[in-house]
Amino acid sequence: MINVSLSVVKGIPEIKKDDPLAKILYESIESNGIDLRDGDILCMAHKIISKAEGRIINLADVSPSENALYYSRKLNKDPRKVEVILRESRKVLRYFRHEHQNEGTIICENNLGFISANAGVDESNLEEEDTVIMLPKDPDLSARKIKTFFKKKQKVNVGIVITDTFGRPWRIGQVNVAIGIAGVPATRSEKGTPDNFGKIMKVTEPAFCDEIAAASGLVMQKSKKTPLVIFRGLDWKNCNGSAKDILRNKQEDMFL
CATH class of the missing domain: 3.30.1330.100 (CofE-like)
Structure with missing residues (x-):
């Protein structure tokens, strides 16, 4: 057994x-x-x-690129968060926003080689407001x-x-x-x-x-x-x- x-x-x-x-x-x-x-x-x-x-990165310290602004408009996503996602990614594979979603998702190959949503960048379980974790x-x-x-x-x-x-x-x-x-x-x-x-x-x-x-x-x-x-x-x-x-x-x- x-x-x-x-x-x-x-x-x-x-x-x-x-x-x-x-x-x-x-x-x-x-x-x-x-x-x-x-x-x-x-x-x-x-x-x-x-x-x-x-x-952990404070979004107040992030300046969005033109690329980040593009995805932000498409996905109704904070451009500063998008910028962090792009920095953590080798490439963007897909992006989408369903009708019922307030905020869309970016499917990336992140810098480690894993394919995941938003390159693993997340906002949950963080003490400070306006921060994300990588x-x-x-x-x-x-x-x-x-x-x-x-x-x-x-x-x-x-x-x-x-x-x-x-x-x-x-x-x-x-x-x-x-x-x-x-x-x-x-x-x-x-x-x-x-x-x-x-x-x-x-x-x-x-x-x-x-x-x-x-x-x-x-x-x-x-x-x-x-x-x-x-x-x-x-x-x-x-x-x-x-x-x-x-x-x-x-x-x-x-x-x-």
Whole structure:
């Protein structure tokens, strides 16, 4: 029997720029009475990373470009916010505003290579008015730093998954996906192995890090300051993967 548990870490304080995030997470885990073990996976919302790394920008300091003004008029969107989105993007792929929407959406390939709404630029869960938050500059590096801290501090080999919330083609709603990982594999290929009836699987490759991220969304609550979930009981082997390993080759992408 496989027993997997998800533990929400409560009491994490509001994170500020330059806060020692790994230390704060360690202390919060301890105060929740959780003893980390080898093989545990710490899954966390990117906003605590972004806040600690100072990835918040005051819109009063942003001057919109002509390009930003163009999309702003089309989408009824704050041109300063659009400017931040464009700065965080390699390219704009789509933009639209449905009749029932007050504000439209820009679908971008952001600077990390992920395709998402508004390049991950967001306004929610920020203390200061007229500010937006961006994704971490290098989520994989951020994840590795946290993993290293726990290895040195507690002598435990844990995995790290950093998440953001994405929409999906063909489906309504959003799910958490992995944008940064350390230790855990991005995918786990089952190609070449037999199924229950002996048929050799040719394409099966579960997106392990995204499955963890999506499951964390069942217990993370944005309104209750629970950005950290600890997974225990999953079978995985330590590796040097990257969340970017999960990106599909552009030549194979049917949605571009």
